[in-house]
Amino acid sequence: MTDDETAPPRSAQxxxxxxxxxxxxxxxxxxxxxxxxxxxxxxxxQMLMPMAELLEQGSQPGTRLAAVVDVRSRTFFTDFRxxxxxxxxxxxxxxxxxxxxxxxxxxxxxxxxxRPHPLQGEGRMLDGIVKEREMLRNLRSxxxxxIDTSGLNVHQLTAKVHxxxxxxxxxxLRIAVMSFGFKYGIPLDADLVFDMRFLxxxxxxxxLRPHTGKDQVVSDFVLAQPGAAxxxxxxxxxxxxxxxxxxxxxxxxxxLAVGCTGGKHRSxxxxxxLGRRIDxxxxxxxxxxxxxxxx
Numbered sequence: 001m002t003d004d005e006t007a008p009p010r011s012a013q014x015x016x017x018x019x020x021x022x023x024x025x026x027x028x029x030x031x032x033x034x035x036x037x038x039x040x041x042x043x044x045x046q047m048l049m050p051m052a053e054l055l056e057q058g059s060q061p062g063t064r065l066a067a068v069v070d071v072r073s074r075t076f077f078t079d080f081r082x083x084x085x086x087x088x089x090x091x092x093x094x095x096x097x098x099x100x101x102x103x104x105x106x107x108x109x110x111x112x113x114x115r116p117h118p119l120q121g122e123g124r125m126l127d128g129i130v131k132e133r134e135m136l137r138n139l140r141s142x143x144x145x146x147i148d149t150s151g152l153n154v155h156q157l158t159a160k161v162h163x164x165x166x167x168x169x170x171x172x173l174r175i176a177v178m179s180f181g182f183k184y185g186i187p188l189d190a191d192l193v194f195d196m197r198f199l200x201x202x203x204x205x206x207x208l209r210p211h212t213g214k215d216q217v218v219s220d221f222v223l224a225q226p227g228a229a230x231x232x233x234x235x236x237x238x239x240x241x242x243x244x245x246x247x248x249x250x251x252x253x254x255x256l257a258v259g260c261t262g263g264k265h266r267s268x269x270x271x272x273x274l275g276r277r278i279d280x281x282x283x284x285x286x287x288x289x290x291x292x293x294x295x
Contacts, residue, residue, distance in 0.1 A: 013063070013064045013065070013095075014052070014064075014065045014066070014067070014087070014092055014093075014094040014095070015032065015037070015064075015065070015066040015067070015094065015095050015096075015097055015165075016048070016066075016067050016069055016084075016094050016095070016096045016097065017029060017032075017066055017067070017068045017069070017097045017099065018068070018069045018080075018096065018097070018098060018099070018136075018139065018143075019097075019098045019099030019100055019136070019140075019147075020099065020100050020101060020106060020129070020132060020133065020136065021106075021117060021118055021119075021128075021129075021132060022101070022106045022109045022110055022117070023099040023100050023101040023105075023106065023149050024099050024101070024147070024149040024152075024157050025068050025099050026041070026068070027149075027154055027157050027158065027161075028068075028097065028099055028147070028157070028161050029041050029066065029068045031157075031158050031161040031162060031165075032064075032066045032161070032165065033066075035064075035162070035165060036064065037064040037065065037066045037165075038063065038064065038065050038066070039065075039066045039067075039068065040065075040066070040067045040068065041068045042068060042069075042070040043067045043068060043069055043070070044069075044070070044079070045069055045079035045080040045082075045083045046079045046082070046083060047083075048067060048069075048080075048083030048084070048086065048087055049083055049086040049087060049090070051065075051067060052065075052087055052090065052092055080139065084096075095144045095145060095252060096139075096142070096143045096144050096145070097143065097144065097145045097146075097147065098136075098139065098140050098143035098145070098146050098147070099147050099149060100140065100146060100147070100148055100149070100150075100188050100189070101148065101149045101150045101188070102150045102185070102188065103126065103129050103130070103133075104150075105149070105150040106129050107125055107126060107129065110125055111125075116128070117129055117132070118132075119131045119132050119135075144251065144252050144253065145164070145252065145253045146188070146189040146255075147160065147161075147164075147189060148187050148188035148189040150185070150188060151184060151185075151290055151291070151294075160288070163286055163288075164253070164286075172247055172252065172282050172283075173243060173246055173247055173251065173252060173253070173254065173282055173283050173284070174252065174253050174254070174283070174284040174285070174286060175239075175243070175253075175254050175255075175256060175278055175283055175284070175285050175286070176253070176254070176255045176256065176285075176286045176287075176288055177256050177258065177271045177274050177275040177278070177285065177286070177287045177288070178190070178255055178256065178257045178258065178271065178287075178288045178289070178290055179213070179257075179258050179259070179260075179263055179267035179268045179270075179271040179287075179288070179289045179290065179291070179292065180257055180258070180259045180263045180267060180290045180291050181259065181260065181261060181262040181263030181264070181267070181290075181291040181294070181295075182195075182197070182259045182260070182261060183261060183262060184262075184263065184290075184291050184294065186257065186259065187255065187257050187290060189255050190255050190256075190257035191254050191255050191256065191257075192254070192255075192256045192257065193257045193259065194231075194235065194256070194257070194258050194259070194270075195259055195260075196258060196259060196260040196266040196267045196270055197259075197260055197261060197266070198227060199222060199225045199227065199228055199260075199266050200225055201260070201261065201265065201266065202218050202221055202222065202265040202266070203261070203262070203264070203265060205221070208221060208265070211265075212264050212265065212268055212292060213264065213265050213266065213267065213268025213269030213270070213271070213272060213289075214268055214269075214272060214289075214292075218265055218268075218269055219269040219272065219273070222265065222266050222269040222270065223269060223270075223273060228270070231270075232270065232273055232274060232277070235274065236274070236277060236278065239256075239278065242254075243280065243282075243283060247282055256274070258270050258271045258274065262291065262294075262295050263289065263290060263291030263292060263294065264291070264292060264295060268289050268292060271287055271288075271289065272287060275287035
């Protein structure tokens, strides 16, 4: 078979969506389907290569395929690894999306729908979650994109997926700058975490308290504090060699998390400024405020 015969359809895209049960895989699949992706749900890992072969036979340029892979197969790891290797040997470069959430969030979701965890067997629900998390540990660490749905409702997750896959022409690397509040926990999908609690808190200023870091009055206050400008300049300098390395390694998505106490003032102002100043032709920037409006 020639190289042309084995190459994927021109401009075809492939996503493989996996992750923890109850974390939102089905919601991600629904959003992709609404965006015009051809979605196959609960695909056994060993069917990845046959699926790609069918796509090669009948697809048009620009085809976008997403496969939601179920982890309940007893031979999941071997099958998944073999499936990915087969795709890559055949010229495909699938993006692996891992959907995750905290154990507490997963327990709450399963209890709300009164369904058992698929791996709990005769044990507790948490036993199944722990077992699945251990099974997926290596896959999670090697995924191209990690989505933490712990603090997101269905509508917020939908919006996040739209932002991630909405652009037709995507830059090689996208950096999500996410503000958050430490009192709500560090984001699971953070690759880099920075703490803005070294800056004075506008919360203690009665005139600034009602505003957020997106308001000019708070932004001016935060960015004028000693150390703020230096932090931003040095963070941007730090990102230069890192982003160059990410591009060399073919990484497509990085999350930079900026935290303060409640995720309303300092982290929001700094995240907005970082997002504005990250400027490179190979990098797209997305600013997300996880906990804004949560207080």
